[in-house]
Amino acid sequence: MVLSGFEFHLVELGHFAAYLALAVALMQALAPVAARYFRRPELARIGINASIAVFVLTTIGGLAMIHAFVSDNFSVQYVASNSNSKLPLFYKVSALWGGHEGSLYLWAWVLTLYTVLVALHGRKHYPDRLPTILAVQGVLVVGFFGLILFLSNPFLRLFPMPADGRDLNPLLQDPGMVFHPPMLYLGYVGFSVPFAFAMAALITRWKSEYWIAHIRRWTLIAWGFLTTGIILGGWWAYYELGWGGYWAWDPVENASFMPWLVGTALVHSITVQERRRMLHAWNIFLVITAFSLSLLGTFLVRSGVLSSVHAFAVDPGRGAYILAFMTIVLTVSFGIFLARGRYQEAEEGMSSMLSRESMFVWNNVVFTTAAACVLLGTLYPLALETVSGDKITVGAPYFNAVMVPIFLAALLLMAVAPLVPWRKANPERLRSRLLIPVLLGLAAGVAMLVAAWPLHWTGPVAAALISFVTGTIITDYARAVRQRRVQLPGESLLRALMRTVLGNRRHYGGMIVHLGIIAIAIGLTGSGLFRLEKSVVMSPGEVVEVGSERLRFDGVRSFQRDNYFTLQGQFTLLDRNILVLPERRRYPVQEMPTTESGIHSTLWRDVYVVIAEPVGEGNQTKWGVHVYVNPLIQWIWGGGLIALFGLGVTLTSRRRTARDALAVPVTAS
Amino acid sequence: MNRTWLQRSACACGLLFSLMLPVWAEPVKEDPLDREVLEIAKDLRCTVCQNQPVAESNADLAKDMRQIIREQLVAGKSRAEIMDYFVARYGDYVLMKPPTARAGLLLWIIPPLLLISLALLSWVFLKQRSRSSPPPAAALSKQDQARVRAARQQQD
Numbered sequence: 001m002v003l004s005g006f007e008f009h010l011v012e013l014g015h016f017a018a019y020l021a022l023a024v025a026l027m028q029a030l031a032p033v034a035a036r037y038f039r040r041p042e043l044a045r046i047g048i049n050a051s052i053a054v055f056v057l058t059t060i061g062g063l064a065m066i067h068a069f070v071s072d073n074f075s076v077q078y079v080a081s082n083s084n085s086k087l088p089l090f091y092k093v094s095a096l097w098g099g100h101e102g103s104l105y106l107w108a109w110v111l112t113l114y115t116v117l118v119a120l121h122g123r124k125h126y127p128d129r130l131p132t133i134l135a136v137q138g139v140l141v142v143g144f145f146g147l148i149l150f151l152s153n154p155f156l157r158l159f160p161m162p163a164d165g166r167d168l169n170p171l172l173q174d175p176g177m178v179f180h181p182p183m184l185y186l187g188y189v190g191f192s193v194p195f196a197f198a199m200a201a202l203i204t205r206w207k208s209e210y211w212i213a214h215i216r217r218w219t220l221i222a223w224g225f226l227t228t229g230i231i232l233g234g235w236w237a238y239y240e241l242g243w244g245g246y247w248a249w250d251p252v253e254n255a256s257f258m259p260w261l262v263g264t265a266l267v268h269s270i271t272v273q274e275r276r277r278m279l280h281a282w283n284i285f286l287v288i289t290a291f292s293l294s295l296l297g298t299f300l301v302r303s304g305v306l307s308s309v310h311a312f313a314v315d316p317g318r319g320a321y322i323l324a325f326m327t328i329v330l331t332v333s334f335g336i337f338l339a340r341g342r343y344q345e346a347e348e349g350m351s352s353m354l355s356r357e358s359m360f361v362w363n364n365v366v367f368t369t370a371a372a373c374v375l376l377g378t379l380y381p382l383a384l385e386t387v388s389g390d391k392i393t394v395g396a397p398y399f400n401a402v403m404v405p406i407f408l409a410a411l412l413l414m415a416v417a418p419l420v421p422w423r424k425a426n427p428e429r430l431r432s433r434l435l436i437p438v439l440l441g442l443a444a445g446v447a448m449l450v451a452a453w454p455l456h457w458t459g460p461v462a463a464a465l466i467s468f469v470t471g472t473i474i475t476d477y478a479r480a481v482r483q484r485r486v487q488l489p490g491e492s493l494l495r496a497l498m499r500t501v502l503g504n505r506r507h508y509g510g511m512i513v514h515l516g517i518i519a520i521a522i523g524l525t526g527s528g529l530f531r532l533e534k535s536v537v538m539s540p541g542e543v544v545e546v547g548s549e550r551l552r553f554d555g556v557r558s559f560q561r562d563n564y565f566t567l568q569g570q571f572t573l574l575d576r577n578i579l580v581l582p583e584r585r586r587y588p589v590q591e592m593p594t595t596e597s598g599i600h601s602t603l604w605r606d607v608y609v610v611i612a613e614p615v616g617e618g619n620q621t622k623w624g625v626h627v628y629v630n631p632l633i634q635w636i637w638g639g640g641l642i643a644l645f646g647l648g649v650t651l652t653s654r655r656r657t658a659r660d661a662l663a664v665p666v667t668a669s
Numbered sequence: 670m671n672r673t674w675l676q677r678s679a680c681a682c683g684l685l686f687s688l689m690l691p692v693w694a695e696p697v698k699e700d701p702l703d704r705e706v707l708e709i710a711k712d713l714r715c716t717v718c719q720n721q722p723v724a725e726s727n728a729d730l731a732k733d734m735r736q737i738i739r740e741q742l743v744a745g746k747s748r749a750e751i752m753d754y755f756v757a758r759y760g761d762y763v764l765m766k767p768p769t770a771r772a773g774l775l776l777w778i779i780p781p782l783l784l785i786s787l788a789l790l791s792w793v794f795l796k797q798r799s800r801s802s803p804p805p806a807a808a809l810s811k812q813d814q815a816r817v818r819a820a821r822q823q824q825d
Binding site: 207243248250251278349350351352353358361362364365368369372373376377380384388390391392393394395396397398401402406534535536537538542543544545550593 | 696697698699700703704707712714719720722725727760761762763764765766767768772773775776779780783784787788791794795796798799813
């Protein structure tokens with residue numbers, strides 16, 4: 001492709017825009033300070049326009065980079081090391097976040113997007129506090145642009161210009177990897193919004209009644225994106241890495257999981273503050289922690305302090321910068337929290353130990369413990385090596401042993417808590433409501449024990465809890481529908497079913513999310529405890545049996561695609577006569593072999609085939625073949641979709657939240 | 670054209686038979702020794718890899734380690750003996766599951782302690798809160814009252 005001089009240097013426009021964005025963001029951060037110092041309140045409003053400008057400038061930079069990728073402008077160093085003229089267009093665009101520099105740029109880009117959304121939303125709803133919120137966001141933007149422009153600049157040029165690029169890491173040439181980073185970053189960075197709100201609230205002593213409904217919404221949005229990102233990451237690992245699993249408790253996976261756990265605690269405890277005016281300081285603590293863990297995740301992945309498949313960069317300067325930035329943000333934010341955290345003294349008391357609010361407290365105990373344990377397992381090897389020089393590995397067996405009981409505890413709470421009313425529960429009534437679900441759970445546990453004996457203790461316990469939760473959600477819903485039908489006898493059943501959900505979107509949206517989590521739990525239990533695998537050597541025409549699945553090896557063919565050579569094994573799933581086609585690919589530019597698993601999915605199980613290396617030569621060639629039968633794995637992805645749908649239902653309850661936000665101050669006056 | 674019903678079904682049977690022939694072939698058996706090697710290799714870390722067990726790695730070292738496991742199994746060594754052999758050479762680093770003694774002790778103690786202490790703290794918090802009567806709500810400032818009034822009007 002021949003580029004005109006203008007197009008060739010277009011990337012410099014983006015480079016300039018990025019520097020300008022840094023300068024404007026600095027202004028945005030200082031606007032309220034200037035307004036106070038010069039005693040001219042109108043100066044604070046600069047922040048709003050500044051945030052729009054920063055977003056526009058960052059977008060210009062990002063588009064210039066994408067243009068450089070699409071037009072194969074290998075004079076840009078980052079393009080040369082992460083793209084290739086033969087790379088499909090789809091991956092050229094996503095190659096922007098295929099490496100270290102571009103990933104950080106995407107981070108900053110998402111941050112400016114959130115900032116501008118807050119600015120536009122806040123102009124109408126919270127104009128007086130908006131400059132402070134934007135200033136906090138501005139500081140974060142400055143911090144990230146500093147890192148990008150001075151230590152990992154994607155706009156740097158390369159002379160002499162190479163004839164072709166070094167290609168995108170073949171592992172990242174997968175649809176899952178195209179969408180995984182943006183979703184994950186929308187989640188990570190999304191927690192910066194509640195963080196900015198909390199900081200602004202502490203600094204300006206903003207009464208929580210005014211902002212709690214807003215940050216609930218922003219937190220839910222961030223949580224939704226983070227959930228999507230994590231599930232897409234698991235999906236990518238399952239399809240692309242070829243070891244039959246989806247989650248390896250890799251430090252990088254843990255880095256995204258910790259903010260998710262704290263975020264989950266937060267979306268629950270925010271409700272307590274909104275409804276009952278409690279846990280105010282604790283919520284601010286969780287907000288700061290969630291965002292700190294997002295920063296920590298970025299630090300762990302980007303500094304190269306952990307070596308894993310995701311950590312492409314090893315550069316001590318960057319690591320030191322991110323560590324310093326993180327330390328400053330943490331110290332300042334927790335410092336402000338300690339100094340001002342209790343500015344809102346008025347908190348209501350607990351009416352009873354058995355109430356919805358106490359249940360939410362237990363939820364928070366479980367989820368913060370979970371997050372702390374993941375943090376411990378992730379950082380312990382680093383700390384140990386620094387302190388004593390000993391090296392140990394904290395691998396998947398450790399996390400499974402520690403986390404599975406915690407998840408089971410979370411399931412137990414999930415079964416009981418939604419039935420417990422606010423303020424004070426009537427133990428008699430609660431007992432009668434729990435009776436059927438408990439029996440259902442016990443039956444499921446015993447059934448599993450009998451049917452699948454011998455098995456790990458977690459199997460029957462998980463089965464019992466899953467049925468228990470499903471039972472409570474369904475009986476609770478059925479009771480509400482029945483009550484509605486008594487009150488409105490003329491209504492059709494279908495309409496009553498719909499109206500019940502739509503009439504209380506927050507509650508039933510949450511319950512749909514819970515059902516999604518239950519589907520995921522079913523998938524995790526099935527694939528975790530009942531996976532079958534066989535590793536065999538086969539020649540064409542032979543059949544392998546795994547469980548009740550029979551698979552015939554038909555042979556291997558090789559051909560060439562755009563930017564790789566592939567060796568495709570052909571297998572026939574007998575009884576169904578369906579082809580399964582695992583591949584071994586070789587990307588000549590990076591000289592890197594990758595495996596593409598061949599998967600046949602049904603609702604009940606996946607047959608997952610990986611073709612390994614050939615054994616022997618000529619006509620006698622045999623192939624190493626790894627076959628897994630993974631039960632119920634599709635439930636994990638399906639559960640993710642259900643959870644997102646539920647989240648959507650919750651988020652549509654606009655009017656209710658607005659009124660809730662006002663309800664408390666009105667009764668107080 | 671004039672094929673009889675019998676001829677057709679014979680044809681169909683023949684086709685079916687040829688399709689099903691491989692089904693009746695004896696399926697390939699997994700070498701039990703291979704399985705044993707993999708089961709041990711799952712709990713050992715490939716020391717040059719990035720957080721990958723020996724069983725899943727294609728690195729040369731992992732292949733060598735699988736070969737060593739195989740040789741030792743053939744020589745009649747037990748799983749525990751083979752694990753000890755690798756720990757003696759690579760230290761605890763080679764174990765995917767950190768040891769419950771020595772350097773890994775804290776890892777196993779902290780999570781249950783953490784859960785118990787957090788639960789106790791929350792219990793105390795809840796007890797304390799439920800005993801104290803709700804504090805009087807703070808009076809709203811003039812500014813806030815005006816804001817509430819404005820917001821209410823907006824709602825109507």
